[in-house]
Amino acid sequence: xxxxxxxxxxxxxxxxxxxxxxxxxxxxxxxxxxxxxxxxxxxxxxxxxxxxxxxxxxxxxxxxxxxxxxxxxxxxxxxxxxxxxxxxxxxxxxxxxxxxxxxxxxxxxxxxxxxxxxxxxxxxxxxxxxxxxxxxxxxxxxxxxxxxxxxxxxxxxxxxxxxxxxxxxxxxxxxxxxxxxxxxxxxxxxxxxxxxxxxxxxxxxxxxxxxxxxxxxxxxxxxxxxxxxxxxxxxxxxxxxxxxxxxxxxxxxxxxxxxxxxxxxxxxxxxxxxxxxxxxxxxxxxxxxxxxxxxxxxxxxxxxxxxxxxxxxxxxxxxxxxxxxxxx
Amino acid sequence: xxxxxxxxxxxxxxxxxxxxxxxxxxxxxxxxxxxxxxxxxxxxxxxxxxxxxxxxxxxxxxxxxxxxxxxxxxxxxxxxxxxxxxxxxxxxxxxxxxxxxxxxxxxxxxxxxxxxxxxxxxxxxxxxxxxxxxxxxxxxxxxxxxxxxxxxxxxxxxxxxxxxxxxxxxxxxxxxxxxxxxxxxxxxxxxxxxxxxxxxxxxxxxxxxxxxxxxxxxxxxxxxxxxxxxxxxxxxxxxxxxxxxxxxxxxxxxxxxxxxxxxxxxxxxxxxxxxxxxxxxxxxxxxxxxxxxxx
Amino acid sequence: xxxxxxxxxxxxxxxxxxxxxxxxxxxxxxxxxxxxxxxxxxxxxxxxxxxxxxxxxxxxxxxxxxxxxxxxxxxxxxxxxxxxxxxxxxxxxxxxxxxxxxxxxxxxxxxxxxxxxxxxxxxxxxxxxxxxxxxxxxxxxxxxxxxxxxxxxxxxxxxxxxxxxxxxxxxxxxxxxxxxxxxxxxxxxxxxxxxxxxxxxxxxxxxxxxxxxxxxxxxxxxxxxxxxxxxxxxxxxxxxxx
Numbered sequence: 001x002x003x004x005x006x007x008x009x010x011x012x013x014x015x016x017x018x019x020x021x022x023x024x025x026x027x028x029x030x031x032x033x034x035x036x037x038x039x040x041x042x043x044x045x046x047x048x049x050x051x052x053x054x055x056x057x058x059x060x061x062x063x064x065x066x067x068x069x070x071x072x073x074x075x076x077x078x079x080x081x082x083x084x085x086x087x088x089x090x091x092x093x094x095x096x097x098x099x100x101x102x103x104x105x106x107x108x109x110x111x112x113x114x115x116x117x118x119x120x121x122x123x124x125x126x127x128x129x130x131x132x133x134x135x136x137x138x139x140x141x142x143x144x145x146x147x148x149x150x151x152x153x154x155x156x157x158x159x160x161x162x163x164x165x166x167x168x169x170x171x172x173x174x175x176x177x178x179x180x181x182x183x184x185x186x187x188x189x190x191x192x193x194x195x196x197x198x199x200x201x202x203x204x205x206x207x208x209x210x211x212x213x214x215x216x217x218x219x220x221x222x223x224x225x226x227x228x229x230x231x232x233x234x235x236x237x238x239x240x241x242x243x244x245x246x247x248x249x250x251x252x253x254x255x256x257x258x259x260x261x262x263x264x265x266x267x268x269x270x271x272x273x274x275x276x277x278x279x280x281x282x283x284x285x286x287x288x289x290x291x292x293x294x295x296x297x298x299x300x301x302x303x304x305x306x307x308x309x310x311x312x313x314x315x316x317x318x319x320x321x322x323x324x325x326x327x328x
Numbered sequence: 329x330x331x332x333x334x335x336x337x338x339x340x341x342x343x344x345x346x347x348x349x350x351x352x353x354x355x356x357x358x359x360x361x362x363x364x365x366x367x368x369x370x371x372x373x374x375x376x377x378x379x380x381x382x383x384x385x386x387x388x389x390x391x392x393x394x395x396x397x398x399x400x401x402x403x404x405x406x407x408x409x410x411x412x413x414x415x416x417x418x419x420x421x422x423x424x425x426x427x428x429x430x431x432x433x434x435x436x437x438x439x440x441x442x443x444x445x446x447x448x449x450x451x452x453x454x455x456x457x458x459x460x461x462x463x464x465x466x467x468x469x470x471x472x473x474x475x476x477x478x479x480x481x482x483x484x485x486x487x488x489x490x491x492x493x494x495x496x497x498x499x500x501x502x503x504x505x506x507x508x509x510x511x512x513x514x515x516x517x518x519x520x521x522x523x524x525x526x527x528x529x530x531x532x533x534x535x536x537x538x539x540x541x542x543x544x545x546x547x548x549x550x551x552x553x554x555x556x557x558x559x560x561x562x563x564x565x566x567x568x569x570x571x572x573x574x575x576x577x578x579x580x581x582x583x584x585x586x587x588x589x590x591x592x593x594x595x596x597x598x599x600x601x602x603x604x605x606x607x608x609x610x611x612x613x614x615x616x617x618x619x620x621x622x623x
Numbered sequence: 624x625x626x627x628x629x630x631x632x633x634x635x636x637x638x639x640x641x642x643x644x645x646x647x648x649x650x651x652x653x654x655x656x657x658x659x660x661x662x663x664x665x666x667x668x669x670x671x672x673x674x675x676x677x678x679x680x681x682x683x684x685x686x687x688x689x690x691x692x693x694x695x696x697x698x699x700x701x702x703x704x705x706x707x708x709x710x711x712x713x714x715x716x717x718x719x720x721x722x723x724x725x726x727x728x729x730x731x732x733x734x735x736x737x738x739x740x741x742x743x744x745x746x747x748x749x750x751x752x753x754x755x756x757x758x759x760x761x762x763x764x765x766x767x768x769x770x771x772x773x774x775x776x777x778x779x780x781x782x783x784x785x786x787x788x789x790x791x792x793x794x795x796x797x798x799x800x801x802x803x804x805x806x807x808x809x810x811x812x813x814x815x816x817x818x819x820x821x822x823x824x825x826x827x828x829x830x831x832x833x834x835x836x837x838x839x840x841x842x843x844x845x846x847x848x849x850x851x852x853x854x855x856x857x858x859x860x861x862x863x864x865x
Contacts, residue, residue, distance in 0.1 A: 059424055061431075112608050114423050115366040119558055120608070123601050186727045186736070193724045196713035202695035203673065203705055204776055205728035245551075249435070256428060294439035300432030304425055305417050 021169060025162040033161040039274040040168035041230055046254040046266030047175040048222035051182065053252060054260030056215040057195025058113070061248045062103075062121030065128045066096040066220040068242030070227025072132065075144050075237040078155070085156040089228045096224035097217055104216040108209045113198070122245065129243035143238025146231065156232040164233045171229065172267070175222060179263055182218075191215050192261070223251070246293065253296055257303045273299075333466045338588040339581050341469060346580020347477035348535050351484055352553060353560035353572040355531025361567030362504040362524040365415065365426055369434035371550035371557055373529045375441060377403055377536025378545035385452050385540070392452065392540045393479060403533025404526040411525035416518070434550070441547035449544035457541060472541040479538050484573055487531070491569060500524060504567065556583070559604040563615055571615060579603070625684075626651040626780055626811050627672070632681035633835075634667055641667040643835035644681070649780075654802075654812045656826030656843075658819075660855055663832040665815045666708060669782050672813075673705045674698050686779065699728060704778030706769045708785045708815075712757035718744060718768055719753040725775030740775055747771040747801060763794040770801065780811040787818050799825060823847070831855070 025033055045067065053059045073095055074088025103124055106112075112120055133141045149157055158164060182188045190211050193201040198208050231237045241247060258269025277292055284291045307314065356370045380402055381395040390398075414433065418426050454472070461469045491497035503510040503520045511517050536549075543549065560579050564571030579600065586599035629647040633640065642664045649655050657665050670676040672683060674695040683691045685701060693701075713721050722740035723733075730736055744750045747767045752760065757768060766786055773781060783802065787795045799821060806812050806825075816822045822829065822843075829846045831839040833855040839846055846852055 057424065059427065106605070110608060110610075115368075115427050116562075116608055118368075118427060119555070120605065123555060123604070127601070184733060186731050186733065189720065189724055189727060189733075189736075192716065193713055196715055197711050199675070199695070200707070200711040200713065200772075201724065203699055204725045204772060205696050205699035206724065207694070207696040249431075260424075290439045290442035293435050294443060297432045297435030297437075297439060300428060301414060301436065304429040304432060305414060 018173075022166075025165045030161045033165045035274065035278055037161065037164050037168050037233065038277075039270050040165075040172045041226060041233075042250065042254055042274060043267045043270035044168065044172045044175045045223050045226045045251050046258070046270060047172070047179055048219050048226065049251050050255040050260060050262075050266050051179060051191075051222070052215045052219040054255055054262070054265065055182070055188065055195065056191040056212060057261075058212060058215070059118055059252070060121040060216075060219075061118050061245065061252060062123075062125035063219070063223050063251045064243045064245070064247035065099060065121075065125040066223040067227035067230070067247060067251065068125075068128065068132070068237075068239070069096045069099060070224030071231035071237045071242045072138065072144070073224075074228040075146050075231050076138055079144060079146060085228060085232050089225055092228050093221045093224045096220040100216045100220035101213060104213045105209075108212045122248070125243055125248055126245065129239050132239040132243060139238075141239060143236055143241070146235045146237070148235055156229075164229075167229060168233075171226065176263065176267070178218070178222070183263065187211070187214065195261070249293070249296065253300065257299060334588055335585070337467050338584040340467065341473070342581035342584025343577050344469065344473045344477045344580070345584060346577035347480040347484075348538050349553075349556060349560060349580050350573040350576025351480040351531055351535045351538070352557045353564065353576050354484060354487065354569060355528040355535075356557050357561045357564065357567055357569065357572040358531070359525055359528035360561065361569070362500060363415075363419065363521050365419070365430070366423075367528070368427060368430040368554070369437060370430075370528070370532055371552075371554040372434050372437035373403055373407070373532035373550075374536040374539075374553060375545070375547065375550040376406070376437065377533030378540050378543075378549055379441065379445065379450075379536075380533070381537040381540045382450050382452060382545045391454070392537050393475060396479065396483075396534050396537045399533045399537040400530045404530040406533075407526035407529030408522050410529075411522045415525060416521070419521070438547050438550065445545075445547065447547060449546040449549075451544035452540055454541055470542065476538045476541065480535065483531070483534055487527070488569065496523075555604070556600050559600050559607070562604065562607050565615065575615065624651050625649065626686055627813070628682075628684040629668075629672075630682045630684075632668070632671060632683060633679050634664075634671055634676060635679045640835050642671065642832075645832070645835075645837050647830060647837065647840075649811060649813065651779075652806075652809055652811055654806050654814070654825055654827050656822040656829040657813060657815045657832065658817075658822055658829060659832035662834075663855075664835040665832055666784060667835075668832070669705065669784055669813075669815060673703060673782055699776055699778075702777075702779030703782070704773035704776050704780070705782035706766075706773055706784055706786060708788065710762070710765045710769045712760070712765055712768055712772075714758035715756060717754050717756055718749055718760065718764075718771075721757050721768055722771045722775045725772040728776040743771050743775045746804075747774070748797065762789050763797075766790065766794075766798065767801070770798075770805075774805065774810075778810060780813065781805065783812060783814040783816075785815055785817065787816060787821055795821065 021036075024036070045063070049060070049063050070089070070092040073092035074085045077083040077088045077091060078085055103120075107117055107120055132138065138144050148159075149155070182191070190201070190206045193204070193206055194208055194211055202208055227242070231242075254269030254273055255266040256269070257272065258267065259265030273296075276295070280292050280295065352371065352374060356367060359365055359367050359370070377399045380399045381390075381392045384390040384395045384398060385392055410433065414429060415426075418429050457470075457472055459471045461471055461474060463469070489497075491500060499510070499515050500520055500523070502513070503515055503517050503524075507517055510520075536545075556579060560575045561572055563579065564573070564575030582599060582603065590599065625648050627647070627649040629645055632642060632645045632647075634642040645664075645668065657668065659665055667676065671678050671691075672685075674690075674693060674697075678691050681691075682689060685698070685703060688701065690698060690701070690703075713724065716724070719737065719740055722743050723736045726736040726739040726743070729739070741750065741753065744753055747770060749764055749767050749771060752764060757765065760768065770783070770786065786798055786802070790798065795818065802812065802814070802825060814822070814825065826843055828841065829839075829843055830837060831846060831849075831852050838851045838855060839849045841849070
């Protein structure tokens, strides 16, 4: 099958799937929409993480810091000063950008890489969590509830789930688009070259510090935006949820098992894990936290030992038998 | 008039703590030095050791110090199994993959403990738990901490002799320095890795048993030590056995002094973090420069 | 005009002087060979010139600018290219993509980079391997990829670190031809090599290091008759063929 035909097939497939997804809320109930919202959300933040962790190869377990910043900034701005979350998105993104630049600079300038960067990112997110737990005015460890007033697009208040379904879906598509544009640009090539061999990349004119910071910044801003919308959806901002290690793991695990450094990896990871999480919730209920993370541990181990490149590739092979294969 | 007592108490108490911290770090640095793996799940094995000793105490009344005799072999075996089936396959893979694997193991162990034993911290009370060594009417040291330090020191010395004076130790160090040359010399490097990993985990498990007298067992116990363990390993230079021990004592002192003089409960963690970042930035080779590090 | 100048360059590791007070001047367009017994400091010198190590003492000037404190990517922008003793490809990238990373030094446009990279690949004789991932190439092709990548950045000066290592005579022969062609294009070349035949054939001038010091600097004929050089290689006579 020629590349042109393949592209046509994929385009048609994409349109059909998108069309179906867009129509689903009209025929399905709130529970289904809830699951799909989670799926889209985790896919989106997974895509954001993937830019840093998958493409640039700098795995971070501190992305909860950016998510939480997005959640809290808009929540605080709205609850205390009545500022619309649309503006909150921007302010949160700005804060996250600042955070990314500062921690990124100190890490990368001084050569903190690989496992050490993971540790630093972990510790960093933890510190932020501890800080927020200790600020009583924003709810301390109880968190900050966002009061439900009247439905309004301006203030991101909706009674039904459907609007959030569409918002998160659009977010995910936007995320995919941004990611795709990056891979088709010099930035994309540079990021992967840093991942593959940072020293060699440097001798070819790639400034590792600059490009890692760019990757981290894009990743942080996207994650932050996701966080803001998520807070509005949950109507709540709580430090252990927003900033905890668990959150960082949730963000990272989907792209990791779906396929780091691939465009659809995070989506596939989310497709696999989100329904699984729901099943666990239904069957176990009580000690949900323990069981779910336990399963994550098992899945991570399984994927690493059996499918180190993630789920994308076996799936690709399946698709290629039908269509002819899709590249990185 | 400067309060020497507080300072001295902090320094000596910290040094005592440092002993067992050093033992933890030695296991970690050994695994890294020999296999080049940075094991995120290391302190989860500490947690396992704690639970092993806890249940031996609860069900059989066995003294935790005695239970080291059980937890060391048990953790050793566990380490061997995990190495053979999980770690071995990914030794050739990129570092990121290895790290993800150990993170997965860490998640698994932590949450298995959570699932089986619930999150409640389980403390034990020994007849001599509250006995204190009083020096000069001013310094107070719980005897259990002294016992723990002595045991940790003893185990470390044992390990040192194992590494330096026995044939096995020599082959281990050879494999650490140059894997390929060791292979060519007929050393069964695969077996060395398995044994090294087992020893590393046994260290962590032993440390778990040793801290049970004054530190309750809980699924997240491991998480409290992992950062400190990594800081010690880096401070003492990756792969450097003796360095890890010395650095362990130093960090123990730093944490104790930090806890004594800084406000807030968990500020000592911040101090540790600052030390970590400081060393990563300015002296990633640790205090002792030369090491068994492999790129 | 001088394109590269080293003044009193030294590098010590603890108590060990890996490079000791080396003066070196390379004219634009020259092909200079760097030889010396094992451990003489050749690769260390390369690393000093190409940003991987910082000098303990001394100055390095490239194209009139002081470069001792510059970062690798800055050196690349100035026109310094290098290959590594142990090849360092981007394993998951294809041959073309590997070279494209180099081409991006000159342009931001993906299509343009692709075109230029393809040209460089053809020039280096690896055009037929464009779609193959670097991790699947054999050593000889990887060596050519290494050179292609560096060439894609359009360097003014190229540092070749033991490009022949591990190649059989046929493969070496091809690389020698390529190096000559690159030189003809006007690129200044500094080459480290252990294979004497290669160095003698390629170099216009040879610099000899021993124990970190420069002990000789002259034409290949002069060097092969230099008693100091012969003494340095004493016991390795087999390597010195005239």
